[in-house]
Amino acid sequence: MSTIAQKRGFASTIWDYLTTVDHKKIAILYLIAGGFFFLLGGIEAMLIRIQLAVPNNDFVSAGFYNELLTMHGTTMIFLAAMPLLLGFMNAIMPLQIGARDVAFPFINALGFWLFFFGGVFLNLSWFLGGAPDAGWTSYASLSLASEGHGIDFYALGLQISGFGTLMGGINFLVTIINMRAPGMTYMRMPLFTWTTFVASALILFAFPPLTASIFMLTFDRMFGANFFNVAAGGNTIIWEHFFWIFGHPEVYILILPAFGIFSEIFATFSRKRLFGYSSMVFATVLIGFLGFMVWAHHMFTVGLGPVANAIFAVATMAIAVPTGIKIFNWLLTIWGGSIKFTVPMIYAVAFIPSFVMGGVTGVMQAAAPADYQYHDSYFIVAHFHYVIVGGVVLALLAGTHFYWPKMFGTMLSEKIGKFTFFFFFVGFHLTFFVQHFLGLMGMPRRVWTFLPGQGLDTGNLVSSVGAAFMAIGVVSLLVNIVITTMKNERVGNDPWGDGRTLEWALPSPAPFYNFKQLPLVRGLDAYWLEKMEGKDTLTPAEPIGDIHMPNPSFVPVVISFGLFVAAFGAMYQVDDKPWAIPVLIIGLAITFGAMLYRSIKDDHGFHIHKEDLMEDDDDNKGVKA
Amino acid sequence: MKNRLSKWRLMSVFAALALVLSGCGEPFLSTLTPAGEVAYQQYDLMILSTVIMVAVIVVVTIIFVLAITRFRRKKGEEDKIPKQVEGSHTLEIVWTVIPIVLLLILAVPTVIMTFDQADVKAMDEEPNEEGVRDALVVNVRASLYWWEFEYPDYGVITSQELVVPTDQKVYFNLIASDVKHSFWIPAAGGKMDTNTDNVNKFWLEFDSEKADEANNLFYGKCAELCGPSHALMDFKVETKSQEDFQAWLNAMQSAEEVAPADTAAAQGQQIFEQSCLSCHAVTPQDGRPEQARLAPNLATFGERSRIAGILDHNEEELKNWIRDPEQYKPGNKMTGTYQELSEEELDQLASYLMSLKVEEK
Amino acid sequence: MVNNQSNTNNPRLDYEYRRRKNAEGMRIQVATFTLMIFFTVISFAAVAAGFSKWFVIPVILLLAVIQVGFQLYYFMHMGEKGHEAPSMFMWSGIGVAFLTILAFVTIIWW
Amino acid sequence: MNADEKYTPQTWPEGPERATLEGKNKFLGFWFFLGGETVLFASLFATYIALKDKVPSPDHALAKDLFELPLVFVMTMLLLTSSLTSVYAMYHLKNYDFKKMQLWLVITVLLGLGFLGCEIYEFVHYYHAFDHTFTSSAFGSAFYTLTGFHGAHVIFGLAWFIALIVRNAGRGLNLYNAPKFYVASLYWHFIDVVWVFIFTVVYLMGMVG
Ligand code: HEA
Ligand code: HEA
Ligand code: CUA
Numbered sequence A: 001m002s003t004i005a006q007k008r009g010f011a012s013t014i015w016d017y018l019t020t021v022d023h024k025k026i027a028i029l030y031l032i033a034g035g036f037f038f039l040l041g042g043i044e045a046m047l048i049r050i051q052l053a054v055p056n057n058d059f060v061s062a063g064f065y066n067e068l069l070t071m072h073g074t075t076m077i078f079l080a081a082m083p084l085l086l087g088f089m090n091a092i093m094p095l096q097i098g099a100r101d102v103a104f105p106f107i108n109a110l111g112f113w114l115f116f117f118g119g120v121f122l123n124l125s126w127f128l129g130g131a132p133d134a135g136w137t138s139y140a141s142l143s144l145a146s147e148g149h150g151i152d153f154y155a156l157g158l159q160i161s162g163f164g165t166l167m168g169g170i171n172f173l174v175t176i177i178n179m180r181a182p183g184m185t186y187m188r189m190p191l192f193t194w195t196t197f198v199a200s201a202l203i204l205f206a207f208p209p210l211t212a213s214i215f216m217l218t219f220d221r222m223f224g225a226n227f228f229n230v231a232a233g234g235n236t237i238i239w240e241h242f243f244w245i246f247g248h249p250e251v252y253i254l255i256l257p258a259f260g261i262f263s264e265i266f267a268t269f270s271r272k273r274l275f276g277y278s279s280m281v282f283a284t285v286l287i288g289f290l291g292f293m294v295w296a297h298h299m300f301t302v303g304l305g306p307v308a309n310a311i312f313a314v315a316t317m318a319i320a321v322p323t324g325i326k327i328f329n330w331l332l333t334i335w336g337g338s339i340k341f342t343v344p345m346i347y348a349v350a351f352i353p354s355f356v357m358g359g360v361t362g363v364m365q366a367a368a369p370a371d372y373q374y375h376d377s378y379f380i381v382a383h384f385h386y387v388i389v390g391g392v393v394l395a396l397l398a399g400t401h402f403y404w405p406k407m408f409g410t411m412l413s414e415k416i417g418k419f420t421f422f423f424f425f426v427g428f429h430l431t432f433f434v435q436h437f438l439g440l441m442g443m444p445r446r447v448w449t450f451l452p453g454q455g456l457d458t459g460n461l462v463s464s465v466g467a468a469f470m471a472i473g474v475v476s477l478l479v480n481i482v483i484t485t486m487k488n489e490r491v492g493n494d495p496w497g498d499g500r501t502l503e504w505a506l507p508s509p510a511p512f513y514n515f516k517q518l519p520l521v522r523g524l525d526a527y528w529l530e531k532m533e534g535k536d537t538l539t540p541a542e543p544i545g546d547i548h549m550p551n552p553s554f555v556p557v558v559i560s561f562g563l564f565v566a567a568f569g570a571m572y573q574v575d576d577k578p579w580a581i582p583v584l585i586i587g588l589a590i591t592f593g594a595m596l597y598r599s600i601k602d603d604h605g606f607h608i609h610k611e612d613l614m615e616d617d618d619d620n621k622g623v624k625a
Numbered sequence B: 001m002k003n004r005l006s007k008w009r010l011m012s013v014f015a016a017l018a019l020v021l022s023g024c025g026e027p028f029l030s031t032l033t034p035a036g037e038v039a040y041q042q043y044d045l046m047i048l049s050t051v052i053m054v055a056v057i058v059v060v061t062i063i064f065v066l067a068i069t070r071f072r073r074k075k076g077e078e079d080k081i082p083k084q085v086e087g088s089h090t091l092e093i094v095w096t097v098i099p100i101v102l103l104l105i106l107a108v109p110t111v112i113m114t115f116d117q118a119d120v121k122a123m124d125e126e127p128n129e130e131g132v133r134d135a136l137v138v139n140v141r142a143s144l145y146w147w148e149f150e151y152p153d154y155g156v157i158t159s160q161e162l163v164v165p166t167d168q169k170v171y172f173n174l175i176a177s178d179v180k181h182s183f184w185i186p187a188a189g190g191k192m193d194t195n196t197d198n199v200n201k202f203w204l205e206f207d208s209e210k211a212d213e214a215n216n217l218f219y220g221k222c223a224e225l226c227g228p229s230h231a232l233m234d235f236k237v238e239t240k241s242q243e244d245f246q247a248w249l250n251a252m253q254s255a256e257e258v259a260p261a262d263t264a265a266a267q268g269q270q271i272f273e274q275s276c277l278s279c280h281a282v283t284p285q286d287g288r289p290e291q292a293r294l295a296p297n298l299a300t301f302g303e304r305s306r307i308a309g310i311l312d313h314n315e316e317e318l319k320n321w322i323r324d325p326e327q328y329k330p331g332n333k334m335t336g337t338y339q340e341l342s343e344e345e346l347d348q349l350a351s352y353l354m355s356l357k358v359e360e361k
Numbered sequence C: 001m002v003n004n005q006s007n008t009n010n011p012r013l014d015y016e017y018r019r020r021k022n023a024e025g026m027r028i029q030v031a032t033f034t035l036m037i038f039f040t041v042i043s044f045a046a047v048a049a050g051f052s053k054w055f056v057i058p059v060i061l062l063l064a065v066i067q068v069g070f071q072l073y074y075f076m077h078m079g080e081k082g083h084e085a086p087s088m089f090m091w092s093g094i095g096v097a098f099l100t101i102l103a104f105v106t107i108i109w110w
Numbered sequence D: 001m002n003a004d005e006k007y008t009p010q011t012w013p014e015g016p017e018r019a020t021l022e023g024k025n026k027f028l029g030f031w032f033f034l035g036g037e038t039v040l041f042a043s044l045f046a047t048y049i050a051l052k053d054k055v056p057s058p059d060h061a062l063a064k065d066l067f068e069l070p071l072v073f074v075m076t077m078l079l080l081t082s083s084l085t086s087v088y089a090m091y092h093l094k095n096y097d098f099k100k101m102q103l104w105l106v107i108t109v110l111l112g113l114g115f116l117g118c119e120i121y122e123f124v125h126y127y128h129a130f131d132h133t134f135t136s137s138a139f140g141s142a143f144y145t146l147t148g149f150h151g152a153h154v155i156f157g158l159a160w161f162i163a164l165i166v167r168n169a170g171r172g173l174n175l176y177n178a179p180k181f182y183v184a185s186l187y188w189h190f191i192d193v194v195w196v197f198i199f200t201v202v203y204l205m206g207m208v209g
């Protein structure tokens, strides 16, 4: 096991990734797949903006536009933003708490492959008769009326990838509770770990309602059930409730890890510990908690009655308080610091005003009667892109630059990074700022085109130009990645120089067992503490000994693939295809067979022996763990 | 000093805001040119919340700008380690309490208006002996890409163009007949969904002065994704003074089927009766049940301002529409329900349809 | 709670004591079970007897809640040491569950 | 600590299900899964409550026409008892008595099978006597989905127990499989928890209206 850095053939690298259970490699898989889907969603967004650049445009047809907008929203939320965040969680969180791996390496891999196959399934709809076209919310009356298999792809694809996400959530929860290094108490955990924890808890409780309602949608569309069929006694509002009971926590699942990333960046590049750490933790938990009580603010116009609307309006406003606590703590973190404007820090700094603008429009929408005007207008589109792009995407871009060296051992170019930032940031505000006014001026969202003479022309054009700026930004990021990878200049454990948390004490990238000796954590910002005492290594909590590692496995791919196959069967049995039911059964048999195999065959993992670890040490002179 | 600065900024932002907002949008469409009680209330709430939010943004921005300009790492300070501050309870309390206060200021009118705008008790009052209530009630039914407006107390039905009196509350019963839509007249007030499961109720009011500014014609929109032509599911709202409205209702109640004026129109009527009457009615008193009313009522077609909600109102566009509705509203429910028509037949149909009027204009 | 685990760090200590403690725990489990059966019988009987539904429904719901509490805290040991995180998460789940059901009985119409 | 190590009743640790890190993780992860399942079933219950007796026309059977107390009572007794028998199995797991544990597990499985038999009979009966099916009404969909999801959990739980019993028959208890048995029995109790609400909310409340 000593010669880890062997040269490998391409095929064996692929096989390595197909069977890996190493959280760092799974993180890379998430990054690649999530990045791919982000580009896909971005291209869909570009097509949307091209279509809406001028009135009465016929660049795309009406039906196709609806597919674009549905797939844009669905892809961005489920297949891009969330997986990318899960990728960073995988890459960083175990290192931050001083763990050798996550609690369930096998489940971790399974989670990724389920997400991946679910996402691929969903996107195959483009080639198999049309994508879903009822919006990412897929409200029941329209999603039942929608012809073709688009919505079936939506239901089955999201179901499969949702299982994966749920597993990821449970895995992180257990990891954080059980796998912390000695001395890493809850109140010493870095904020990214805390937000991972809370976001995972949200996943655990928010996904089951989605699972349940997607089952109902599947049953209604494919197996003749009547949950949402009003004629047979069904009720479409049930779907709306479930979707938002899930959907609102979902947006905090996205933003909390983003907050976590920014918290790390602010502290690092201000060279200051996070201001008000404990109130930050408290605010994170409180946001997670309140996130479950406000879902009906998406349903103010549904007709739930004034009592419900008033309650949910006030509850929603309450979330501004903990979020504000966070904002001001960040400001006070940089206040009095020694700020270094690296690319990640530029993103972090730009995030504050952008996100605040998005957040406050959220509070405006919480005022129910005013929301009767905003709802389903471009004002909403502006709000959520401000929080999502101005919050989550900026965090993803910042995190990409910040953690790239830790994941790949080489630094992205700062110069190109600033170029990317400039175009993306300017483009972002250009695109979405005017949309507030478009909405107020009476432009509904999800419109395929708009007629001239309604005062909406200029705004839409500006918005489309902005989107082009963002595209330039994204492309330059890709260029940056290619150039950096080709140059491949290796860096040491703390390339930013100001790392504070445990991950920066490890070589970049970390060895596959992470910590040769588990560290002893003596306070918040454990690595920083050691550095302040003039050391550049961590205090070990144990002597060097054998390390137990899990075996790689191909089974996760097989389990996920089985469901992928079964989904086709479930979908095409509607058309009375004779092969459909057999395919459904075969797919399920593959999945359950693989599960049975996994549970029957003992897998005790293997040990890296002490001697090999010592030897390793000699190989990596200078880089200490 | 700092205080003055923030005040000055606040005022200028506010002024700019007011300027931008008032210059925004068309009077027949924009929520920023409110044209009735409900829209006023909502507009006030929007302005109140905007002011609060701009204040929040300004405060954050000031702290933010000061922080990033004053504390950047300068040359020669590469090794400086700033003081590691843990936190501050006083500050924590300040930035917890102030937002709470701001939110309370917003929450109170929010709750009041929520109840106020949901007050539809007047709809339940007893009708008089003619079956007419004091409150004007309109039943709105949304169907794939068209709107039907029924005045239940008067036995009158019209489509695509809602006619309402000004300076009086109008109460709506909202429902959808196929998939969910949403009923929105931005200038007159916020929307309400038309569900498939149940009837929603709310009210709006139209201000006569503002209606004048909008030439007595407001735009209405469908605000819930409902299929390919969701974007084109527009309707119009014609406002009339209360007397004119009463006159209009009377005309509608007593309207008879229009007798064709010339032979072309008569021919057109014949074709219409063969191919179109199964869905479209041509009198405002359509006795059929809802489910049988498959298409817009065309009794006032000649007086409309748009065809199918979107096309200009002239014979050319009308013929285009009938020739191939699919081209204008993809996925509409009229396409392919009648046989090919020759150009001559189209001309005849057009002149017949254009002659369908209730009030002479 | 019942059968608190001994706090000794040496798991092999006092084998006899543990056997006895386990047996004692088992007796409590059986008692719990008896109560559960009893509650079930009451519930069914209340329905079979045809009392007013305003009486029956609260009673059987209450009995169900108690019974489920027994399952969680006795059969599944949720109150015991080492179950802090499980019980926190179960309670959170119950909270979300409660909110969901509350919403569905109040704001779904009819 | 080697998971395969052989033990005697004396050396067997106090909490065998959590004596290894893997065991601890499994234990915690499974509890969290049950937390999520709670919400899943709550969603199904909520749907059922909202759609109870929602049928397209008056000739469809309603809850009070369908349900019969005796059958439900028998099913309840079977499942409750099986919960106790699995507690017995865990008791013997703690005492390192593999044979008795297996025996009690087999009894649990038999009781579970009995329950499942009743449920299948019940569904078939509704179909034949009332034309009450998954597709006949929203009520039907909600009813069969709720009870069916529970039934599917029973099937999965039984399959799980059987797999464990068979797989480990030849090798007795160790710290590798003790957590597996423990977690499976937690699952089984959870199934019982859900059933308590099903018989109360669906059947009993269905009977009283
Ligand atoms: C990352 C995603 C994200 C985040 C973080 C948020 C955050 C918030 N959102 Fe947003 N929202 C979405 C994503 C998000 N939202 C999406 C995707 C939709 C549309 C879905 C669809 O229909 O397709 C939506 C829609 C949406 C609606 C429904 C609108 C409608 O359809 O009619 C509402 C209504 O209340 C709302 C409110 C809020 C509020 C109050 C917050 C708050 O959490 C914001 C809190 C933050 C701040 C307030 C700023 C910082 C605070 C301070 C500086 C303190 C001082 C502030 C005050 C005193 C105000 N959102
Ligand atoms: C994470 C979530 C997320 C993100 C990041 C984005 C990003 C963007 N979105 Fe959004 N969007 C949603 C979530 C998101 N969106 C949701 C949930 C909806 C609602 C859907 C619904 O109503 O159902 C929506 C809806 C939505 C609409 C409204 C559509 C309508 O209502 O009709 C618009 C319109 O402007 C829009 C635009 C954009 C733009 C311009 C971006 C940009 O920021 C995108 C930037 C990315 C790029 C520019 C990528 C560029 C890539 C390339 C150029 C390719 C290069 C390729 C190779 C080299 C291979 N989005
Ligand atoms: Cu009707 Cu959109």
Ligand SMILES: [Cu+2]
Pocket: A247, A248, A251, A294, A295, A297, A298
């Ligand atoms: Cu929300």
